[in-house]
Amino acid sequence: xxxxxxxxxxxxxxxxxxxxxxxxxxxxxxxxxxxxxxxxxxxxxxxxxxxxxxxxxxxxxxxxxxxxxxxxxxxxxxxxxxxxxxxxxxxxxxxxxxxxxxxxxxxxxxxxxxxxxxxxxx
Amino acid sequence: xxxxxxxxxxxxxxxxxxxxxxxxxxxxxxxxxxxxxxxxxxxxxxxxxxxxxxxxxxxxxxxxxxxxxxxxxxxxxxxxxxxxxxxxxxxxxxxxxxxxxxxxxxxxxxxxxxxxxxxxxxxxxxxxxxxxxxxxxxxxxxxxxxxxxxxxxxxxxxxxxxxxxxxxxxxxxxxxxxxxxxxxxxxxxxxxxxxxxxxxxxxxxxxxxxxxxxxxxxxxxxxxxxxxxxxxxxxxxxxxxxxxxxxxxxxxxxxxxxxxxxxxxxxxxxxxxxxxxxxxxxxxxxxxxxxxxxxxxxxxxxxxxxxxxxxxxxxxxxxxxxxxxxxxxxxxxxxxxxxxxxxxxxxxxxxxxxxxxxxxxxxxxxxxxxxxxxxxxxxxxxxxxxxx
Numbered sequence: 425x426x427x428x429x430x431x432x433x434x435x436x437x438x439x440x441x442x443x444x445x446x447x448x449x450x451x452x453x454x455x456x457x458x459x460x461x462x463x464x465x466x467x468x469x470x471x472x473x474x475x476x477x478x479x480x481x482x483x484x485x486x487x488x489x490x491x492x493x494x495x496x497x498x499x500x501x502x503x504x505x506x507x508x509x510x511x512x513x514x515x516x517x518x519x520x521x522x523x524x525x526x527x528x529x530x531x532x533x534x535x536x537x538x539x540x541x542x543x544x545x546x
Numbered sequence: 547x548x549x550x551x552x553x554x555x556x557x558x559x560x561x562x563x564x565x566x567x568x569x570x571x572x573x574x575x576x577x578x579x580x581x582x583x584x585x586x587x588x589x590x591x592x593x594x595x596x597x598x599x600x601x602x603x604x605x606x607x608x609x610x611x612x613x614x615x616x617x618x619x620x621x622x623x624x625x626x627x628x629x630x631x632x633x634x635x636x637x638x639x640x641x642x643x644x645x646x647x648x649x650x651x652x653x654x655x656x657x658x659x660x661x662x663x664x665x666x667x668x669x670x671x672x673x674x675x676x677x678x679x680x681x682x683x684x685x686x687x688x689x690x691x692x693x694x695x696x697x698x699x700x701x702x703x704x705x706x707x708x709x710x711x712x713x714x715x716x717x718x719x720x721x722x723x724x725x726x727x728x729x730x731x732x733x734x735x736x737x738x739x740x741x742x743x744x745x746x747x748x749x750x751x752x753x754x755x756x757x758x759x760x761x762x763x764x765x766x767x768x769x770x771x772x773x774x775x776x777x778x779x780x781x782x783x784x785x786x787x788x789x790x791x792x793x794x795x796x797x798x799x800x801x802x803x804x805x806x807x808x809x810x811x812x813x814x815x816x817x818x819x820x821x822x823x824x825x826x827x828x829x830x831x832x833x834x835x836x837x838x839x840x841x842x843x844x845x846x847x848x849x850x851x852x853x854x855x856x857x858x859x860x861x862x863x864x865x866x867x868x869x870x871x872x873x874x875x876x877x878x879x880x881x882x883x884x885x886x887x888x889x890x891x892x893x894x895x896x897x898x899x900x901x902x903x904x905x906x907x908x909x910x911x912x913x914x915x916x917x918x919x920x921x922x923x924x925x926x927x928x929x930x931x932x933x934x
Contacts, residue, residue, distance in 0.1 A: 457572075460583075460584060460587070460588045460785060461587050461588050461589040463860075463888045464858050464859060464860070464888070466859075482917075484859065484860065484888075485588075486588040486589060486592075486785060486789060486887060486888060486890070487583075487588060487785050487788075487887070489862065489917075512589075515587070
Protein backbone atom coordinates (compact mmCIF):
# COMPACT_ATOMS: atom_id res chain seq x y z
CA UNK A 425 0.00 0.00 0.00
CA UNK A 426 1.22 3.46 -0.87
CA UNK A 427 2.35 5.86 1.84
CA UNK A 428 0.59 9.20 1.92
CA UNK A 429 2.01 12.28 3.63
CA UNK A 430 0.52 12.57 7.14
CA UNK A 431 0.43 16.38 7.07
CA UNK A 432 -2.04 16.51 4.17
CA UNK A 433 -5.78 16.02 3.95
CA UNK A 434 -7.40 14.12 1.10
CA UNK A 435 -10.62 14.08 -0.91
CA UNK A 436 -12.39 10.99 -2.22
CA UNK A 437 -11.65 12.34 -5.71
CA UNK A 438 -7.89 11.97 -5.06
CA UNK A 439 -6.95 15.59 -4.41
CA UNK A 440 -4.73 16.58 -1.53
CA UNK A 441 -4.60 19.89 0.37
CA UNK A 442 -2.20 21.13 3.03
CA UNK A 443 -3.11 23.25 6.09
CA UNK A 444 -1.04 26.29 5.15
CA UNK A 445 -2.51 29.66 4.27
CA UNK A 446 -2.97 29.93 1.38
CA UNK A 447 -3.52 26.17 0.99
CA UNK A 448 -1.74 24.20 -1.73
CA UNK A 449 -3.73 21.63 -3.70
CA UNK A 450 -2.64 18.77 -5.92
CA UNK A 451 -3.62 15.27 -6.94
CA UNK A 452 -2.42 12.13 -5.17
CA UNK A 453 -0.03 9.47 -6.40
CA UNK A 454 -3.06 7.18 -6.74
CA UNK A 455 -4.62 9.57 -9.25
CA UNK A 456 -1.34 10.15 -11.05
CA UNK A 457 -0.71 6.41 -11.43
CA UNK A 458 -4.24 5.69 -12.57
CA UNK A 459 -4.18 8.46 -15.16
CA UNK A 460 -0.95 7.44 -16.81
CA UNK A 461 1.33 10.11 -18.21
CA UNK A 462 -0.25 13.53 -17.72
CA UNK A 463 0.07 15.62 -20.87
CA UNK A 464 -2.25 18.57 -20.32
CA UNK A 465 -3.56 20.52 -17.34
CA UNK A 466 -6.38 22.98 -17.28
CA UNK A 467 -6.33 24.84 -13.97
CA UNK A 468 -8.63 27.51 -12.56
CA UNK A 469 -7.64 31.13 -13.15
CA UNK A 470 -6.02 33.24 -10.46
CA UNK A 471 -8.78 35.25 -8.80
CA UNK A 472 -11.45 32.63 -9.51
CA UNK A 473 -13.87 31.87 -6.72
CA UNK A 474 -14.22 28.10 -6.31
CA UNK A 475 -16.44 25.77 -4.30
CA UNK A 476 -15.43 22.60 -2.48
CA UNK A 477 -16.56 19.58 -4.51
CA UNK A 478 -17.01 21.55 -7.73
CA UNK A 479 -15.15 20.88 -10.97
CA UNK A 480 -12.38 23.47 -11.37
CA UNK A 481 -10.30 22.04 -14.20
CA UNK A 482 -9.18 18.93 -15.98
CA UNK A 483 -6.23 16.60 -16.12
CA UNK A 484 -5.55 14.93 -19.42
CA UNK A 485 -3.27 11.95 -19.86
CA UNK A 486 -2.15 9.99 -22.89
CA UNK A 487 -5.16 7.72 -22.48
CA UNK A 488 -7.90 9.66 -20.77
CA UNK A 489 -9.22 12.87 -19.33
CA UNK A 490 -10.38 13.41 -15.73
CA UNK A 491 -12.09 16.30 -14.04
CA UNK A 492 -10.27 18.14 -11.30
CA UNK A 493 -12.31 18.87 -8.17
CA UNK A 494 -11.48 21.40 -5.52
CA UNK A 495 -11.34 20.02 -1.98
CA UNK A 496 -11.86 23.53 -0.53
CA UNK A 497 -13.84 26.71 -1.12
CA UNK A 498 -12.14 30.07 -1.54
CA UNK A 499 -10.24 32.21 -4.01
CA UNK A 500 -7.46 30.95 -6.27
CA UNK A 501 -4.29 32.97 -5.61
CA UNK A 502 -1.69 31.07 -7.65
CA UNK A 503 -1.40 28.27 -10.22
CA UNK A 504 1.64 26.12 -10.86
CA UNK A 505 2.69 27.41 -14.28
CA UNK A 506 5.70 25.09 -14.46
CA UNK A 507 3.35 22.10 -14.11
CA UNK A 508 1.14 23.53 -16.88
CA UNK A 509 4.23 23.85 -19.06
CA UNK A 510 5.57 20.39 -18.19
CA UNK A 511 2.74 18.23 -16.80
CA UNK A 512 5.02 15.19 -16.40
CA UNK A 513 5.91 16.61 -12.97
CA UNK A 514 2.44 15.56 -11.78
CA UNK A 515 3.50 11.94 -12.32
CA UNK A 516 7.04 12.25 -11.02
CA UNK A 517 6.32 14.32 -7.89
CA UNK A 518 2.57 14.58 -7.24
CA UNK A 519 2.96 15.67 -3.59
CA UNK A 520 5.78 18.13 -4.28
CA UNK A 521 6.75 19.97 -7.48
CA UNK A 522 3.57 18.62 -9.12
CA UNK A 523 1.26 20.77 -6.97
CA UNK A 524 -1.52 22.43 -8.99
CA UNK A 525 -2.91 25.60 -7.39
CA UNK A 526 -3.15 27.62 -4.16
CA UNK A 527 -6.31 28.91 -2.52
CA UNK A 528 -7.23 31.46 0.14
CA UNK A 529 -9.55 29.08 1.96
CA UNK A 530 -12.95 30.14 3.29
CA UNK A 531 -14.12 26.60 4.07
CA UNK A 532 -13.05 23.00 3.57
CA UNK A 533 -15.09 20.08 2.28
CA UNK A 534 -15.31 16.72 4.03
CA UNK A 535 -11.68 15.60 3.94
CA UNK A 536 -9.84 12.42 4.92
CA UNK A 537 -6.70 11.85 6.94
CA UNK A 538 -3.80 10.00 5.32
CA UNK A 539 -4.85 6.77 7.04
CA UNK A 540 -8.48 7.16 6.04
CA UNK A 541 -7.49 7.91 2.47
CA UNK A 542 -5.11 4.95 2.37
CA UNK A 543 -7.87 2.66 3.62
CA UNK A 544 -10.20 3.93 0.92
CA UNK A 545 -7.81 4.25 -2.00
CA UNK A 546 -5.16 1.66 -1.18
CA UNK B 547 -10.50 4.82 -18.16
CA UNK B 548 -9.74 3.18 -21.49
CA UNK B 549 -12.92 3.19 -23.51
CA UNK B 550 -12.58 -0.50 -24.28
CA UNK B 551 -12.58 -1.39 -20.62
CA UNK B 552 -15.11 -3.99 -19.56
CA UNK B 553 -15.75 -5.95 -16.41
CA UNK B 554 -12.25 -7.34 -15.82
CA UNK B 555 -13.44 -10.18 -13.58
CA UNK B 556 -14.86 -11.98 -16.64
CA UNK B 557 -11.73 -11.62 -18.73
CA UNK B 558 -9.44 -14.39 -19.89
CA UNK B 559 -5.73 -14.24 -19.14
CA UNK B 560 -2.86 -15.05 -21.51
CA UNK B 561 -0.04 -17.54 -20.85
CA UNK B 562 2.10 -14.50 -19.95
CA UNK B 563 -0.25 -13.12 -17.31
CA UNK B 564 2.03 -13.95 -14.35
CA UNK B 565 4.93 -12.24 -16.13
CA UNK B 566 2.89 -9.05 -16.47
CA UNK B 567 1.92 -9.12 -12.80
CA UNK B 568 5.53 -9.72 -11.77
CA UNK B 569 6.61 -6.76 -13.92
CA UNK B 570 4.08 -4.56 -12.10
CA UNK B 571 1.81 -3.94 -15.10
CA UNK B 572 -1.48 -2.07 -14.83
CA UNK B 573 -4.02 -4.44 -16.34
CA UNK B 574 -7.11 -3.62 -18.35
CA UNK B 575 -9.96 -5.51 -20.00
CA UNK B 576 -9.71 -5.56 -23.78
CA UNK B 577 -11.72 -7.71 -26.19
CA UNK B 578 -12.59 -10.18 -23.41
CA UNK B 579 -8.99 -10.45 -22.18
CA UNK B 580 -7.14 -9.03 -19.20
CA UNK B 581 -4.10 -7.36 -20.79
CA UNK B 582 -1.24 -5.11 -19.72
CA UNK B 583 -2.21 -1.47 -20.27
CA UNK B 584 1.22 -0.19 -19.27
CA UNK B 585 4.18 -1.42 -17.24
CA UNK B 586 5.63 1.93 -16.21
CA UNK B 587 4.82 4.88 -18.46
CA UNK B 588 2.81 5.03 -21.71
CA UNK B 589 5.18 7.63 -23.07
CA UNK B 590 8.38 5.79 -22.15
CA UNK B 591 7.06 2.58 -23.73
CA UNK B 592 5.97 4.42 -26.87
CA UNK B 593 9.34 6.14 -27.21
CA UNK B 594 11.26 2.91 -26.59
CA UNK B 595 9.52 1.36 -29.62
CA UNK B 596 10.36 4.37 -31.80
CA UNK B 597 13.97 4.60 -30.57
CA UNK B 598 14.96 1.02 -29.65
CA UNK B 599 12.40 -1.75 -29.14
CA UNK B 600 9.29 -2.81 -27.25
CA UNK B 601 8.07 -6.28 -26.29
CA UNK B 602 4.33 -6.89 -26.53
CA UNK B 603 2.09 -9.75 -25.46
CA UNK B 604 -0.46 -10.19 -28.26
CA UNK B 605 -1.71 -13.58 -27.14
CA UNK B 606 -5.26 -12.25 -27.09
CA UNK B 607 -5.25 -12.26 -30.90
CA UNK B 608 -6.98 -15.17 -32.65
CA UNK B 609 -5.07 -17.72 -34.73
CA UNK B 610 -7.25 -19.67 -37.15
CA UNK B 611 -5.67 -22.24 -39.44
CA UNK B 612 -7.00 -23.56 -42.76
CA UNK B 613 -5.40 -26.74 -44.04
CA UNK B 614 -6.27 -28.79 -47.11
CA UNK B 615 -6.13 -28.57 -50.91
CA UNK B 616 -8.87 -25.95 -51.23
CA UNK B 617 -7.78 -23.69 -48.37
CA UNK B 618 -6.86 -20.83 -50.72
CA UNK B 619 -10.10 -21.14 -52.66
CA UNK B 620 -12.05 -21.22 -49.39
CA UNK B 621 -10.43 -17.96 -48.25
CA UNK B 622 -11.00 -16.36 -51.67
CA UNK B 623 -14.72 -17.03 -51.20
CA UNK B 624 -14.78 -15.98 -47.54
CA UNK B 625 -12.63 -12.82 -47.54
CA UNK B 626 -12.47 -9.69 -49.71
CA UNK B 627 -8.88 -10.32 -50.80
CA UNK B 628 -7.18 -12.78 -53.09
CA UNK B 629 -5.68 -15.28 -50.65
CA UNK B 630 -4.80 -17.89 -53.25
CA UNK B 631 -2.50 -15.34 -54.91
CA UNK B 632 -0.37 -15.00 -51.74
CA UNK B 633 3.00 -16.69 -52.19
CA UNK B 634 4.11 -19.32 -49.70
CA UNK B 635 5.90 -17.51 -46.87
CA UNK B 636 4.16 -14.20 -47.54
CA UNK B 637 1.27 -12.43 -45.82
CA UNK B 638 -1.43 -9.91 -46.68
CA UNK B 639 -3.77 -7.56 -44.87
CA UNK B 640 -7.41 -8.46 -45.57
CA UNK B 641 -10.95 -8.21 -44.24
CA UNK B 642 -13.95 -10.41 -43.70
CA UNK B 643 -17.25 -8.71 -44.59
CA UNK B 644 -20.93 -9.46 -44.20
CA UNK B 645 -23.33 -9.82 -47.16
CA UNK B 646 -24.05 -6.09 -46.97
CA UNK B 647 -20.35 -5.23 -47.19
CA UNK B 648 -19.97 -4.35 -43.50
CA UNK B 649 -16.56 -5.14 -42.03
CA UNK B 650 -16.74 -8.02 -39.52
CA UNK B 651 -13.01 -7.90 -38.85
CA UNK B 652 -9.68 -6.90 -40.34
CA UNK B 653 -7.16 -9.71 -40.59
CA UNK B 654 -3.68 -10.73 -41.59
CA UNK B 655 -3.57 -13.82 -43.78
CA UNK B 656 -0.27 -15.75 -43.78
CA UNK B 657 0.38 -18.49 -46.33
CA UNK B 658 2.52 -21.03 -44.45
CA UNK B 659 2.50 -23.72 -47.17
CA UNK B 660 0.69 -24.44 -50.42
CA UNK B 661 -2.26 -25.89 -48.56
CA UNK B 662 -1.90 -24.17 -45.18
CA UNK B 663 -3.02 -20.63 -44.27
CA UNK B 664 -3.02 -18.82 -40.93
CA UNK B 665 -5.64 -16.11 -40.36
CA UNK B 666 -4.94 -13.74 -37.47
CA UNK B 667 -8.08 -12.04 -36.15
CA UNK B 668 -8.68 -9.40 -33.48
CA UNK B 669 -9.25 -10.76 -29.98
CA UNK B 670 -12.88 -9.77 -29.56
CA UNK B 671 -13.82 -10.96 -33.05
CA UNK B 672 -11.84 -14.21 -33.21
CA UNK B 673 -14.62 -16.64 -32.22
CA UNK B 674 -16.96 -15.08 -34.75
CA UNK B 675 -14.32 -15.06 -37.51
CA UNK B 676 -13.58 -18.72 -36.83
CA UNK B 677 -17.29 -19.59 -37.00
CA UNK B 678 -17.72 -17.61 -40.23
CA UNK B 679 -14.71 -19.31 -41.81
CA UNK B 680 -16.11 -22.73 -40.89
CA UNK B 681 -19.51 -21.85 -42.36
CA UNK B 682 -18.16 -20.18 -45.48
CA UNK B 683 -15.73 -22.99 -46.31
CA UNK B 684 -18.20 -25.85 -45.84
CA UNK B 685 -18.20 -26.63 -49.58
CA UNK B 686 -14.40 -26.61 -49.81
CA UNK B 687 -11.86 -29.33 -49.07
CA UNK B 688 -10.25 -27.58 -46.12
CA UNK B 689 -10.19 -27.99 -42.34
CA UNK B 690 -10.64 -24.85 -40.23
CA UNK B 691 -9.08 -25.03 -36.75
CA UNK B 692 -9.14 -22.24 -34.18
CA UNK B 693 -5.79 -22.62 -32.38
CA UNK B 694 -6.06 -19.35 -30.44
CA UNK B 695 -6.05 -21.04 -27.05
CA UNK B 696 -2.90 -23.09 -27.67
CA UNK B 697 -1.02 -20.25 -29.40
CA UNK B 698 0.71 -17.32 -27.75
CA UNK B 699 1.92 -14.34 -29.75
CA UNK B 700 4.68 -11.94 -28.75
CA UNK B 701 5.87 -8.99 -30.81
CA UNK B 702 9.28 -7.32 -30.81
CA UNK B 703 8.89 -3.95 -32.48
CA UNK B 704 11.34 -1.14 -33.10
CA UNK B 705 14.62 -0.40 -34.86
CA UNK B 706 16.51 -2.84 -32.60
CA UNK B 707 14.03 -5.69 -33.22
CA UNK B 708 16.11 -7.46 -35.85
CA UNK B 709 19.24 -7.44 -33.69
CA UNK B 710 17.36 -8.72 -30.67
CA UNK B 711 15.52 -11.53 -32.44
CA UNK B 712 18.59 -12.52 -34.46
CA UNK B 713 20.71 -12.71 -31.29
CA UNK B 714 18.43 -15.48 -29.99
CA UNK B 715 17.90 -17.29 -33.28
CA UNK B 716 19.50 -20.67 -34.03
CA UNK B 717 22.51 -20.29 -36.33
CA UNK B 718 20.80 -22.05 -39.24
CA UNK B 719 17.87 -19.62 -39.10
CA UNK B 720 19.67 -16.31 -38.58
CA UNK B 721 19.91 -15.57 -42.29
CA UNK B 722 16.19 -16.31 -42.69
CA UNK B 723 15.33 -13.82 -39.97
CA UNK B 724 17.71 -11.10 -41.14
CA UNK B 725 16.65 -11.23 -44.79
CA UNK B 726 12.96 -11.68 -44.11
CA UNK B 727 10.86 -9.15 -46.00
CA UNK B 728 8.04 -7.07 -44.53
CA UNK B 729 4.82 -9.12 -44.52
CA UNK B 730 6.67 -12.43 -44.75
CA UNK B 731 6.99 -15.35 -42.31
CA UNK B 732 9.04 -18.50 -41.77
CA UNK B 733 9.52 -21.15 -39.10
CA UNK B 734 12.62 -20.63 -36.97
CA UNK B 735 14.11 -21.65 -33.65
CA UNK B 736 14.31 -18.66 -31.30
CA UNK B 737 15.60 -19.04 -27.74
CA UNK B 738 15.46 -22.78 -28.27
CA UNK B 739 11.75 -22.71 -29.13
CA UNK B 740 10.29 -23.63 -32.52
CA UNK B 741 8.22 -20.59 -33.48
CA UNK B 742 6.72 -18.99 -36.54
CA UNK B 743 8.52 -15.69 -37.11
CA UNK B 744 6.64 -13.02 -39.07
CA UNK B 745 7.89 -9.60 -40.06
CA UNK B 746 4.63 -7.85 -39.32
CA UNK B 747 3.44 -5.36 -36.74
CA UNK B 748 1.13 -2.59 -35.71
CA UNK B 749 3.49 0.16 -34.64
CA UNK B 750 4.88 1.78 -37.80
CA UNK B 751 8.34 0.39 -37.01
CA UNK B 752 10.28 -2.60 -38.26
CA UNK B 753 9.60 -5.61 -36.11
CA UNK B 754 8.65 -9.23 -35.70
CA UNK B 755 5.70 -11.18 -34.40
CA UNK B 756 6.50 -14.61 -32.97
CA UNK B 757 3.79 -17.27 -32.81
CA UNK B 758 4.74 -19.70 -30.07
CA UNK B 759 3.06 -22.69 -28.40
CA UNK B 760 1.33 -21.38 -25.27
CA UNK B 761 3.37 -23.63 -22.95
CA UNK B 762 6.66 -22.21 -24.28
CA UNK B 763 5.64 -18.56 -24.18
CA UNK B 764 7.13 -17.68 -20.78
CA UNK B 765 10.62 -18.92 -21.70
CA UNK B 766 10.56 -17.02 -24.98
CA UNK B 767 9.28 -13.85 -23.31
CA UNK B 768 12.00 -13.92 -20.64
CA UNK B 769 14.72 -14.60 -23.22
CA UNK B 770 13.57 -11.68 -25.37
CA UNK B 771 13.45 -9.36 -22.35
CA UNK B 772 16.96 -10.38 -21.27
CA UNK B 773 18.46 -10.13 -24.76
CA UNK B 774 16.63 -6.89 -25.47
CA UNK B 775 17.24 -4.91 -22.30
CA UNK B 776 20.88 -4.03 -23.16
CA UNK B 777 19.57 -2.74 -26.50
CA UNK B 778 16.90 -0.54 -24.94
CA UNK B 779 13.94 -2.92 -25.16
CA UNK B 780 11.15 -2.53 -22.60
CA UNK B 781 7.89 -4.42 -22.18
CA UNK B 782 5.11 -2.30 -23.69
CA UNK B 783 1.38 -2.33 -23.02
CA UNK B 784 -1.80 -1.72 -24.96
CA UNK B 785 -1.65 2.01 -24.30
CA UNK B 786 1.62 2.37 -26.19
CA UNK B 787 0.37 -0.02 -28.86
CA UNK B 788 -2.65 2.22 -29.41
CA UNK B 789 -0.68 5.47 -29.66
CA UNK B 790 1.91 3.81 -31.93
CA UNK B 791 -0.67 2.48 -34.36
CA UNK B 792 -2.53 5.79 -34.33
CA UNK B 793 0.63 7.68 -35.31
CA UNK B 794 1.13 5.10 -38.06
CA UNK B 795 -2.44 5.72 -39.30
CA UNK B 796 -3.48 2.09 -38.82
CA UNK B 797 -7.15 1.33 -38.18
CA UNK B 798 -8.34 -0.36 -34.98
CA UNK B 799 -11.45 -2.52 -35.20
CA UNK B 800 -14.20 -0.99 -33.07
CA UNK B 801 -12.87 2.51 -33.84
CA UNK B 802 -12.13 3.11 -37.53
CA UNK B 803 -13.74 -0.17 -38.62
CA UNK B 804 -16.99 -1.73 -37.48
CA UNK B 805 -20.21 -3.21 -38.76
CA UNK B 806 -21.45 0.19 -39.95
CA UNK B 807 -18.35 0.61 -42.15
CA UNK B 808 -17.31 -0.83 -45.50
CA UNK B 809 -13.63 -0.92 -46.50
CA UNK B 810 -14.22 2.02 -48.86
CA UNK B 811 -15.11 4.66 -46.23
CA UNK B 812 -12.02 3.61 -44.31
CA UNK B 813 -9.86 4.32 -47.35
CA UNK B 814 -9.06 0.61 -47.61
CA UNK B 815 -10.89 -0.18 -50.86
CA UNK B 816 -7.60 -1.47 -52.24
CA UNK B 817 -7.91 -4.64 -50.16
CA UNK B 818 -11.21 -5.53 -51.90
CA UNK B 819 -10.51 -7.60 -55.02
CA UNK B 820 -13.80 -7.26 -56.89
CA UNK B 821 -12.28 -8.77 -60.02
CA UNK B 822 -10.69 -11.85 -58.49
CA UNK B 823 -11.17 -15.05 -60.45
CA UNK B 824 -11.33 -18.72 -59.54
CA UNK B 825 -9.10 -21.52 -60.80
CA UNK B 826 -11.30 -21.75 -63.91
CA UNK B 827 -10.71 -18.08 -64.76
CA UNK B 828 -14.36 -17.19 -64.03
CA UNK B 829 -15.27 -14.24 -61.81
CA UNK B 830 -15.30 -15.46 -58.23
CA UNK B 831 -18.18 -14.57 -55.96
CA UNK B 832 -17.28 -13.84 -52.34
CA UNK B 833 -19.32 -12.84 -49.31
CA UNK B 834 -20.25 -9.15 -49.64
CA UNK B 835 -19.16 -8.85 -53.28
CA UNK B 836 -22.39 -7.45 -54.73
CA UNK B 837 -22.79 -4.86 -52.01
CA UNK B 838 -19.14 -3.85 -52.23
CA UNK B 839 -19.24 -3.61 -56.04
CA UNK B 840 -22.18 -1.21 -55.78
CA UNK B 841 -20.42 0.68 -53.00
CA UNK B 842 -17.24 1.03 -55.09
CA UNK B 843 -19.25 2.89 -57.76
CA UNK B 844 -20.97 5.43 -55.46
CA UNK B 845 -19.57 8.49 -53.75
CA UNK B 846 -18.94 7.85 -50.05
CA UNK B 847 -21.15 9.59 -47.48
CA UNK B 848 -18.16 9.97 -45.15
CA UNK B 849 -14.41 9.69 -45.40
CA UNK B 850 -11.74 8.71 -42.89
CA UNK B 851 -9.23 11.52 -42.46
CA UNK B 852 -6.28 12.43 -40.29
CA UNK B 853 -6.58 15.51 -38.06
CA UNK B 854 -3.70 17.48 -36.55
CA UNK B 855 -4.48 19.60 -33.52
CA UNK B 856 -3.34 23.22 -33.54
CA UNK B 857 -3.71 23.56 -29.77
CA UNK B 858 -2.69 21.25 -26.95
CA UNK B 859 -5.99 19.60 -26.04
CA UNK B 860 -6.38 16.18 -27.70
CA UNK B 861 -9.58 14.96 -29.31
CA UNK B 862 -10.89 11.63 -28.08
CA UNK B 863 -12.92 8.85 -29.71
CA UNK B 864 -16.59 9.82 -29.97
CA UNK B 865 -16.13 13.59 -29.96
CA UNK B 866 -17.87 15.59 -32.70
CA UNK B 867 -15.89 17.12 -35.54
CA UNK B 868 -17.41 20.55 -36.22
CA UNK B 869 -17.06 23.60 -38.41
CA UNK B 870 -15.15 26.48 -36.87
CA UNK B 871 -17.78 28.95 -35.71
CA UNK B 872 -17.44 32.72 -35.27
CA UNK B 873 -15.11 33.74 -32.43
CA UNK B 874 -14.07 30.17 -31.75
CA UNK B 875 -17.62 28.90 -31.26
CA UNK B 876 -18.61 25.29 -31.94
CA UNK B 877 -20.11 25.16 -35.45
CA UNK B 878 -22.16 22.57 -37.33
CA UNK B 879 -21.27 18.90 -36.84
CA UNK B 880 -19.46 17.44 -39.87
CA UNK B 881 -18.18 14.15 -38.45
CA UNK B 882 -16.90 12.27 -35.43
CA UNK B 883 -13.53 11.26 -34.02
CA UNK B 884 -12.75 7.52 -34.04
CA UNK B 885 -9.34 7.65 -32.30
CA UNK B 886 -7.42 10.52 -30.79
CA UNK B 887 -4.47 11.14 -28.51
CA UNK B 888 -1.56 13.47 -27.94
CA UNK B 889 1.15 12.16 -30.29
CA UNK B 890 4.23 11.34 -28.20
CA UNK B 891 6.49 11.39 -31.26
CA UNK B 892 5.16 14.53 -32.93
CA UNK B 893 4.27 16.56 -29.87
CA UNK B 894 0.81 17.66 -30.95
CA UNK B 895 -2.66 16.06 -30.80
CA UNK B 896 -3.55 13.67 -33.62
CA UNK B 897 -6.85 12.01 -34.42
CA UNK B 898 -8.59 9.94 -37.03
CA UNK B 899 -12.17 10.92 -37.85
CA UNK B 900 -14.99 10.24 -40.25
CA UNK B 901 -16.11 13.49 -41.89
CA UNK B 902 -18.38 14.46 -44.76
CA UNK B 903 -16.56 14.51 -48.13
CA UNK B 904 -17.04 18.30 -48.52
CA UNK B 905 -14.68 19.03 -45.61
CA UNK B 906 -12.27 16.12 -46.12
CA UNK B 907 -9.65 17.82 -48.31
CA UNK B 908 -6.10 18.16 -46.99
CA UNK B 909 -5.71 21.51 -45.27
CA UNK B 910 -9.41 21.77 -44.42
CA UNK B 911 -9.68 23.84 -41.23
CA UNK B 912 -12.06 22.17 -38.81
CA UNK B 913 -12.51 21.93 -35.06
CA UNK B 914 -13.31 19.22 -32.54
CA UNK B 915 -15.87 19.80 -29.82
CA UNK B 916 -13.67 19.02 -26.81
CA UNK B 917 -16.14 19.06 -23.95
CA UNK B 918 -17.92 22.18 -25.17
CA UNK B 919 -14.95 24.06 -26.61
CA UNK B 920 -14.04 24.19 -30.29
CA UNK B 921 -10.40 23.11 -30.49
CA UNK B 922 -8.89 23.82 -33.93
CA UNK B 923 -7.80 20.83 -36.03
CA UNK B 924 -6.62 20.63 -39.65
CA UNK B 925 -7.06 17.74 -42.10
CA UNK B 926 -3.67 16.16 -42.85
CA UNK B 927 -2.66 13.07 -44.82
CA UNK B 928 -2.29 9.69 -43.09
CA UNK B 929 -0.07 8.33 -41.68
CA UNK B 930 0.99 11.00 -39.19
CA UNK B 931 4.30 9.22 -38.69
CA UNK B 932 6.43 7.25 -41.13
CA UNK B 933 9.74 5.74 -40.10
CA UNK B 934 12.82 7.14 -41.81
